Amino acid sequence: MERLNKPLKVKKIVVLGSTGSIGRQTLEVIEMLGPQYKIIALTAGTNDSLLAKQVIKFRPKLAVLSNEEAAGRLSEALNGIGCQVMSGDQGQEIAATLGEADLVVMAQVGFSGFKPLVAALKKGKDVALANKESLVIGGEILNKMGLLDRTRIYPIDSEHSAIWQCLRSGRKEEVDKIYLTASGGPFYGKTRKELSHVTAEEALKHPNWNMGGKITIDSATMMNKGLEIIEAMWLFDLCLDQIEVVVHRQSIVHSMVKYKDGSVIAQLGRPDMHLPIQYALTYPERLESKFENFDPFDLVLDFKKPDRENFPCLDLACRAIKEGGTMPAVMNGANEEAVRSFLTGLIGFNNIAEMIEAIMNKHKPMSDPILQDVVAADRWARREAKVYITAIERRMN
Amino acid sequence: MERLNKPLKVKKIVVLGSTGSIGRQTLEVIEMLGPQYKIIALTAGTNDSLLAKQVIKFRPKLAVLSNEEAAGRLSEALNGIGCQVMSGDQGQEIAATLGEADLVVMAQVGFSGFKPLVAALKKGKDVALANKESLVIGGEILNKMGLLDRTRIYPIDSEHSAIWQCLRSGRKEEVDKIYLTASGGPFYGKTRKELSHVTAEEALKHPNWNMGGKITIDSATMMNKGLEIIEAMWLFDLCLDQIEVVVHRQSIVHSMVKYKDGSVIAQLGRPDMHLPIQYALTYPERLESKFENFDPFDLVLDFKKPDRENFPCLDLACRAIKEGGTMPAVMNGANEEAVRSFLTGLIGFNNIAEMIEAIMNKHKPMSDPILQDVVAADRWARREAKVYITAIERRMN
Numbered sequence: 001m002e003r004l005n006k007p008l009k010v011k012k013i014v015v016l017g018s019t020g021s022i023g024r025q026t027l028e029v030i031e032m033l034g035p036q037y038k039i040i041a042l043t044a045g046t047n048d049s050l051l052a053k054q055v056i057k058f059r060p061k062l063a064v065l066s067n068e069e070a071a072g073r074l075s076e077a078l079n080g081i082g083c084q085v086m087s088g089d090q091g092q093e094i095a096a097t098l099g100e101a102d103l104v105v106m107a108q109v110g111f112s113g114f115k116p117l118v119a120a121l122k123k124g125k126d127v128a129l130a131n132k133e134s135l136v137i138g139g140e141i142l143n144k145m146g147l148l149d150r151t152r153i154y155p156i157d158s159e160h161s162a163i164w165q166c167l168r169s170g171r172k173e174e175v176d177k178i179y180l181t182a183s184g185g186p187f188y189g190k191t192r193k194e195l196s197h198v199t200a201e202e203a204l205k206h207p208n209w210n211m212g213g214k215i216t217i218d219s220a221t222m223m224n225k226g227l228e229i230i231e232a233m234w235l236f237d238l239c240l241d242q243i244e245v246v247v248h249r250q251s252i253v254h255s256m257v258k259y260k261d262g263s264v265i266a267q268l269g270r271p272d273m274h275l276p277i278q279y280a281l282t283y284p285e286r287l288e289s290k291f292e293n294f295d296p297f298d299l300v301l302d303f304k305k306p307d308r309e310n311f312p313c314l315d316l317a318c319r320a321i322k323e324g325g326t327m328p329a330v331m332n333g334a335n336e337e338a339v340r341s342f343l344t345g346l347i348g349f350n351n352i353a354e355m356i357e358a359i360m361n362k363h364k365p366m367s368d369p370i371l372q373d374v375v376a377a378d379r380w381a382r383r384e385a386k387v388y389i390t391a392i393e394r395r396m397n
Numbered sequence: 398m399e400r401l402n403k404p405l406k407v408k409k410i411v412v413l414g415s416t417g418s419i420g421r422q423t424l425e426v427i428e429m430l431g432p433q434y435k436i437i438a439l440t441a442g443t444n445d446s447l448l449a450k451q452v453i454k455f456r457p458k459l460a461v462l463s464n465e466e467a468a469g470r471l472s473e474a475l476n477g478i479g480c481q482v483m484s485g486d487q488g489q490e491i492a493a494t495l496g497e498a499d500l501v502v503m504a505q506v507g508f509s510g511f512k513p514l515v516a517a518l519k520k521g522k523d524v525a526l527a528n529k530e531s532l533v534i535g536g537e538i539l540n541k542m543g544l545l546d547r548t549r550i551y552p553i554d555s556e557h558s559a560i561w562q563c564l565r566s567g568r569k570e571e572v573d574k575i576y577l578t579a580s581g582g583p584f585y586g587k588t589r590k591e592l593s594h595v596t597a598e599e600a601l602k603h604p605n606w607n608m609g610g611k612i613t614i615d616s617a618t619m620m621n622k623g624l625e626i627i628e629a630m631w632l633f634d635l636c637l638d639q640i641e642v643v644v645h646r647q648s649i650v651h652s653m654v655k656y657k658d659g660s661v662i663a664q665l666g667r668p669d670m671h672l673p674i675q676y677a678l679t680y681p682e683r684l685e686s687k688f689e690n691f692d693p694f695d696l697v698l699d700f701k702k703p704d705r706e707n708f709p710c711l712d713l714a715c716r717a718i719k720e721g722g723t724m725p726a727v728m729n730g731a732n733e734e735a736v737r738s739f740l741t742g743l744i745g746f747n748n749i750a751e752m753i754e755a756i757m758n759k760h761k762p763m764s765d766p767i768l769q770d771v772v773a774a775d776r777w778a779r780r781e782a783k784v785y786i787t788a789i790e791r792r793m794n
């Protein structure tokens with residue numbers, strides 16, 4: 001328990017998905033932490049103008065955009081500042097496996113995080129994981145490949161960061177269950193009928209958290225909590241029935257661990273992603289933060305059972321992990337397409353769950369899949385999603 | 398993190414104060430835990446009939462009563478069952494330092510816990526401490542004597558057990574502050590004027606906890622929380638301004654630790670002393686318990702600033718530890734006498750704080766006291782208390 005007196009080594013960080021919500025906040029934390037943390041690579045999908053600004057500020061040696069045209073523009077914008085620019089999946093994987101990286105932050109959205117995660121884990125990298133979809137899709141495979149080394153995957157999701165922190169208070173085999181808290185999102189308390197009228201704009205107004213579009217819609221449907229159940233199973237080696245979802249509207253208690261002796265350890269804090277991001281970056285240490293100013297006074301916290309009837313996505317996710325194999329990838333792919341379609345106004349809010357369920361019903365999950373099977377299942381689900389949406393559009397016209 | 402496969406050694410336990418509330422619950426926990434925990438000595442003050450029953454059930458080799466006559470009766474009652482009976486301070490100290498004891502549970506009430514604690518720590522014993530008064534009185538001296546080895550003192554107080562559990566989630570130097578939760582007791586929300594009418598009977602009805610008489614009255618005056626602040630300072634090596642009291646009427650969150658990164662770790666559970674007792678007995682392991690059945694659903698938890706005006710004992714305790722030396726012993730001695738006088742109807746509720754303050758005002762604390770000075774300060778405070786009470790009685794007649 002003594003303060004470390006040795007001079008601190010500079011920690012070299014790669015940030016995948018740096019232009020998204022978690023990526024931008026990761027850069028804010030790294031800036032606050034000071035020169036002990038050095039960014040050596042940044043990657044994004046298509047946003048070349050923001051990535052260019054980030055590169056100019058943080059001076060990594062490598063910058064990657066998935067989109068080739070955008071990468072071309074980035075290359076021009078960065079002309080002469082000594083940063084290599086790459087593009088496509090290959091570029092992302094190179095960034096994810098840079099030899100000198102001490103920690104790879106995975107902050108991409110959705111399926112795009114999957115292959116870089118596999119690559120980074122194969123290379124033996126320490127990974128700070130914000131991309132829950134990659135574990136939903138590939139947890140089973142990564143586990144079978146022996147790549148789910150839980151000492152090297154640091155969760156960034158606030159709930160999983162909370163569990164990770166609470167797990168320090170006991171041994172793994174002493175855990176009885178965990179309580180994943182859920183805000184319930186902007187529509188909690190509404191009936192199915194009321195939900196049929198809600199708009200994407202309303203769904204994007206999350207009561208507590210300021211997050212990216214995909215996760216905000218997932219939070220409104222409660223699919224986010226479903227994905228998090230699966231993520232928690234793989235991250236912490238738990239069974240489905242060791243995980244309970246608790247609706248906690250205030251988003252102050254970020255999750256809890258119940259030990260076998262009846263003691264419950266909870267992690268609390270303001271709903272601010274800077275905290276779990278910082279914890280993953282500085283782990284096993286806790287450093288001073290300028291972002292948080294938690295104060296318990298005048299807090300009122302409540303906890304309820306989730307409404308599984310009006311928010312069926314929670315059970316769809318549980319069904320997917322129970323069926324296993326390629327089913328979680330299908331569920332996830334269908335969800336990503338459904339969310340995209342809802343955001344662009346193609347389908348209504350209740351159609352999201354309906355569409356995922358319809359696609360899952362059509363899928364016969366393959367057990368013991370390999371990497372390619374999971375990728376194929378994801379593609380299949382997305383094709384089915386397009387068929388489904390076309391049918392809806394036809395119905396509406 | 399691996400399950401221990403070695404055969405488990407029997408843990409030999411001494412319970413001081415076994416007929417009190419914590420003592421009785423300690424025996425219940427030990428009974429539940431099974432043959433891996435063996436009681437080798439039991440001690441109490443005067444209750445020979447209960448102690449005799451406990452001895453017959455748990456078969457320790459030594460039983461001690463402070464009161465000599467009661468010890469005589471115990472000796473008769475236990476005739477022929479092979480348990481040595483002793484009496485007085487000397488007997489208590491022998492029990493506290495038994496060579497073969499693996500853990501000494503200190504569950505006495507008030508000052509009587511002090512000398513056995515010093516003796517046990519001097520002998521290098523592991524101590525499970527429920528007696529907070531001994532640290533209030535002697536924390537400074539024990540610290541100077543190098544006897545406050547924090548790896549060997551296991552707190553039983555629910556708040557301190559909570560802090561102890563939450564401290565596993567970070568390093569000592571990473572702690573920003575701790576929040577000690579307080580139920581507020583049966584009278585919280587009342588004004589000074591309303592408090593002038595409350596009776597001992599009303600005070601003994603604690604809303605959440607089923608505890609002994611002394612601590613229940615301390616809880617009603619909030620002196621209990623003042624004593625706990627001082628206890629926490631010595632147990633966890635904290636400054637006074639690192640400790641905040643939070644009124645939490647539901648007694649579900651037992652206390653919290655705020656780390657420098659802004660993360661707050663809390664321990665929750667039903668208000669049941671069996672849990673912290675068990676944790677102290679089984680530490681560093683957590684074993685299955687049949688006592689707890691925590692469930693977060695439908696909980697509503699709130700947190701408020703304490704009312705220091707109508708409950709001045711909190712500030713009296715803070716003043717005592719700030720002035721230091723012999724002052725905490727004087728404050729504690731005055732409080733013990735005041736509580737006793739309130740319970741027997743000699744003084745009113747508000748007189749408790751008034752009396753403690755008056756006695757503290759008369760005392761010029763000696764700095765750098767030795768053991769005898771602290772014992773003398775305690776005696777002086779009790780004599781002053783009697784003078785004070787006689788004056789009140791005269792006023793009332």
